[in-house]
Amino acid sequence: MADVIHPVHGEVHRHPAPTGFIRKYVFSVDHKVIGIQYWCLALFAVFVGMGLSVLMRLQLGWPGQEFGFLKTLFPSAAENGTISGELYLSMLTMHGTVMVFFVLTTAPQGGFGNYFLPIQIGAADMAFPVLNMLSFWITFVALVVLMSAFCVNFFVDDPNMVNVIGPIGGWTGYAPLSALGDKAGPGQGTGVILWITSIALFCVASLLGALNFITTMLNMRTKGMSLMRLPLTCWAWFTTAVLALLSFPVLLAAGILLLLDHLAGTSFFIPGGSYVSGALVTEHAGGSPILWQHLFWFFGHPEVYIAILPGMGLTSHLLSTFARKPVFGYRAMVYAIFAIGLLGFFVWGHHMFISGMSPYSAIAFSLITLTIGVPSAIKTFNWLGTLWGGQIRFTTPMLFAIGFVSLFVSGGITGLFLGQTSIDIPLHDTYFVVGHFHLIMGVAAIFGMFAGTYFWFPKMFGKMMNEWMGKVHFVITFIGVNAIFVPFHVMGMAGAPRRYAGHDKLNYLQSIMPMNRFISWVAFITIAAQFIFLFNLIWSWVKGPKASENPWEATSLEWTIASPPPHDNFEGIEPEVYRGPYEYGVPGAAKDFLMQTDAEGPVPSHGD
């Protein structure tokens, strides 16, 4: 069949590196630059989110107390120096949205994934570099739009809006209050419109990113890089991309419907006869608020795995690297990632047990939810199996990876509580839930990012990070997050409702006020410790010792090239892979490890 003509493969087109500043650092199509851009965007966003935490903790620990600086910061929303209820809700909404979208979704996938997926599979770049650039810049615009939602009423001199600085509906933006505009509360009009526009833009950016990741991994692997020779990080990024590809369109659909309810006068989510803010809603009827919850959580639950899976992949990778042992059960790890991703699409109802859904479907959702415990347990067991009997090197990235396992277990255990309808009903919307998802989705994923930063910083910037500062950062952060979020569970069991701007007015919660204050103090210390990390980043970048090609004695392809890597990664030479990525402690080898590109060497006696 010569009528189908294929180009001859094997010839590598080398494009010269761009020289102008704009093409090199701003509108770059180089996956490495884009990865760093994503990572910097997430770093900015995480400090915004943390700043909001500080303000919220001030209010929760010392409700009603006057702080002079708040008056300066929010002249209208905190005119007495105390945080008003609306300001608190607005900060809470922004904290959630910024953290979930622009930190947890952005850094592990857009940042590290972009930078290292092509290198680890031996490609010169992503499959569609221009799409990759678009994806970052749309994310950037989305962040700008979100920040503008925060400031929408900042300068308005309207007495009715005096307390407001943005949408107040929480990151889940439940309808109908999110669809009714200003009458549902200040900030719910223009604020929500900007908020949902930002999320819709973020959806589009994530879809472009996911498309690129999937195509790259399926089509651009180098010679010898069979699927079962891929580092587990790649499997995690791939599965994350599949989840994003299938779940973000659903959020986009929900966003479009919500925008139409705001702008076009439709009633997708607004039921008739709603009585809101002392007035009957007459212009809308027939909509279904539960529809919003279904669409939102059909995205929302896979989103949890979008945040955590890259951390899982990296943890597997690091535990093996620093325990100098092959990953225990490589194939089981790959299939467990798939299983978690797949099951993640069928459990969204467990966020809606008290929405009035049929108890029968609640039981179905509950059963599938508990089933996720099986692949999760496989992963945890294999992580411990990897550590068992290893010659562990306690570097900072390793500490954060072990911390990830610990947080994954303590956050996951409470998932078993909340996955059951009978226990979820009393605990729903309490601090128990807040503690649960902060441990497993928030902090565990953040630990994955810290581990990734300490591990890959030498490759990305060519300098080693300071180990001593890293360890201090780890110890304070690890103790800190446990001291913050474990008490949350206790508060939840005492019945403390989430999203309240203070528990001081509720008699039955007087006894937890000291605990609230304790949590606030620990939060301040832990957040202060993050500046050690920031200082370490900048100091190491400027003054850190030069990193060698392979400072951690790791095996995957990124450690075969210079630090930082040249413009097209492998300088036009296609690397050839001969073995899997976890050949540590190989008996009979000259060193205690074999690189993936090592052709010579004993045949592995284990697994693959």
Add this chain to the structure above:
Amino acid sequence: MPTTLTADVNIKPGLGSGGKLGPGGESPLGPGSGGSKDWPPGWSTEDAIDPEKYRIGMWVALASILMLFIALTSAYIVRGVPALSGGDSDWLPLEMPRVLWFTTGVLLLSSISIELARRALKRNEYAGFKRWISLTTLFGVAFLAGQVTAWQQLAAQGVFIDSHPHSSFFYLLTSLHGLHLLGGVIALAYVTVAALRMRIGFKRRTAVDVTAIYWHFMDGLWIYLFGLLFFFR
């Protein structure tokens, strides 16, 4: 200029621009060089790209577009069934604008014509390719014009997006589909212009293939939406 290539002509493009010999050891081929007479028009070594990448990318993109419309379908069902929307059903089925039969027919024909174009290109029959790809582009434009007419007819009857739930879904689904189809028309226009200028290299051949996949999908999606909106109300 050759208009057909026999199937047994063995073309080996992909040689470096530096004049190096290719894997087969042949002399460098390329437009303007010695053997360029045997090249299909518009081919160059720069076109030695990997078509598989674009095909995978298109299928992946279609999966996400499909999810978008699945989500909206579930919204349509939930919103349309009185028991699920809180009991107070305000669902009024829309009278179908007649012009939609026409647009549906046009889109079906366009799927056939793009397939003929693709096959003609595969056989390197450029005259046929030019004819069919231009026709497909025209069909695409005609479809979009038909959709605009449908909106105008409804608007003339006083039916707008906020009139009632079925009209909301009608305007939403048709405009989202139309927007996606507009993307396809732009791609078709690009390929058509390239075809008329006889610049159909590897890269644009891949573009034709990938656009055809997209176009068939958009056609199928329209049939589905047409059925959903007017035979499931």
